[in-house]
Amino acid sequence: MDIETIVVGGGVVGLASAKALAACGREVLLIERRTRLGQETSARSSEVVHAGLYYPPGSLKARLCVEGRQRLGDFCRAAGVPYAPLGKLIVAASDAEIADLEGLAGRARANGVTDVRLLSAAEARRLEPALACTAALHAPASAVVDSTGYLLALEARFIDLGGLVAVGTTVVGLQALSGGGFGVRTLANGAETALTCRDLVLAGGLEATHLGRMLASHLSTPVPETHYAKGHYFALAGPPPFSRLVYPLPGDGGLGIHFTLSTAGEARFGPDVAWCGTPSLTFDDPDGRRRAAFVAAIRRYWPGVREEGLAPAFVGLRPKIGAPGGPAADFAIHGPRHHGCAGLVALYGIESPGLTASLAIGHHVADLLSAPAG
Numbered sequence: 001m002d003i004e005t006i007v008v009g010g011g012v013v014g015l016a017s018a019k020a021l022a023a024c025g026r027e028v029l030l031i032e033r034r035t036r037l038g039q040e041t042s043a044r045s046s047e048v049v050h051a052g053l054y055y056p057p058g059s060l061k062a063r064l065c066v067e068g069r070q071r072l073g074d075f076c077r078a079a080g081v082p083y084a085p086l087g088k089l090i091v092a093a094s095d096a097e098i099a100d101l102e103g104l105a106g107r108a109r110a111n112g113v114t115d116v117r118l119l120s121a122a123e124a125r126r127l128e129p130a131l132a133c134t135a136a137l138h139a140p141a142s143a144v145v146d147s148t149g150y151l152l153a154l155e156a157r158f159i160d161l162g163g164l165v166a167v168g169t170t171v172v173g174l175q176a177l178s179g180g181g182f183g184v185r186t187l188a189n190g191a192e193t194a195l196t197c198r199d200l201v202l203a204g205g206l207e208a209t210h211l212g213r214m215l216a217s218h219l220s221t222p223v224p225e226t227h228y229a230k231g232h233y234f235a236l237a238g239p240p241p242f243s244r245l246v247y248p249l250p251g252d253g254g255l256g257i258h259f260t261l262s263t264a265g266e267a268r269f270g271p272d273v274a275w276c277g278t279p280s281l282t283f284d285d286p287d288g289r290r291r292a293a294f295v296a297a298i299r300r301y302w303p304g305v306r307e308e309g310l311a312p313a314f315v316g317l318r319p320k321i322g323a324p325g326g327p328a329a330d331f332a333i334h335g336p337r338h339h340g341c342a343g344l345v346a347l348y349g350i351e352s353p354g355l356t357a358s359l360a361i362g363h364h365v366a367d368l369l370s371a372p373a374g
Helices: 014-022 059-081 097-110 120-125 145-161 207-215 290-299 354-370
Strands: 003-008 028-031 088-092 117-122 135-139 143-144 164-166 170-176 182-188 192-204 227-236 245-247 258-261 267-270 274-276 310-320 332-334 345-349
Touching: 003 014, 003 182, 014 028, 014 145, 014 345, 014 354, 059 143, 059 354, 088 097, 088 120, 097 117, 120 135, 143 145, 145 164, 164 354, 170 310, 192 207, 192 354, 207 310, 207 345, 227 290, 267 290, 267 310, 267 345, 290 310, 290 332, 332 354, 345 354
Parallel strands: 003 028, 003 192, 028 164, 088 245, 192 345
Antiparallel strands: 088 135, 117 135, 170 182, 182 192, 227 267, 227 274, 227 310, 245 258, 258 267, 332 345
16 A cells, blocks of 8 residues: 555544544545645634534534534644634524523533523623623633634644645545555646555545545445535624624524624624535625625624624535435544445535534544444
8 A cells, every 4th residue: 555544635624633543653644635724614614612502412513512622622722723712692582582592501411511501681781781682591611713723733733743745636536445445546736646545534525425426336325415505704894792702593504693703803793504506605795685684683682783884704615414404414424334345434514513523523533443343
């Protein structure tokens, strides 16, 4: 074999997986099609570190989010990456939503997030005077992180461990070899290269389904379909109205249009959920209807919002394996015991809380590749 392990995909999850594997003493090559790491889903998010409130108890999202939050905080503190534990308020905008808020509190506690606290409207306004709500759930463990700084620190640690990085390199072919291991064909600068490896990790994010289908004839289970959802963000001009993260109750396909602060103090709102058939990073608001919809959603918890105070910021793109209109799907992390192909781990639908969970996902991937067959 040319190399022991290849990881395809250089976002935070691919990087964290590569780092975890390199830390086990493996020879690891990370392949990324863009010319810089983390320039797709990882670089276009709210940069929120989630506490673990939203996900069904026992799910991968719940377990890896809670574990990953602790790992991420420890890593960022040790590496000097900006990390701000601002806390979060999830608000009920009417009496009818209070029962849902209580249900969310119960789910959080079932996931091991025991420091959440239900607040009355008056208690919430003592924390955030500009807030409008009938009740709120306070999650003090929620935070924000400098995602670019985190990516750079992950890359540096991976290289320190002996890891190799190939950017601007697209995987154009995958093959499971008859004697074990994999053939990987890549294209870079117009030249095609063939490599072999013993173990293979597919962490392609937006391209996860495409990569998985290259090996479909060797898998005992179907490759999940990826659906794409754009998320638009608006920046806020002027001083921020809140010192904490503020979220509505989660809605169809997402967590609602929420307020966040970056580690540099920049205020923004978003994302919405705009399903799209093909990946697109175009900010779509030609007639101003999107901004008006944002204002209407924000006004439910911040009556002082003004339309002219919102300016288009950027668009994120999420790979979802839950179909539009259907229930949210758990992470799909398929190891050899799942699909029957020795030495392969394939990750699908790694959206939020993927940033928070990334280091825990990396350790999970390493565990799947070290587990005995059968």
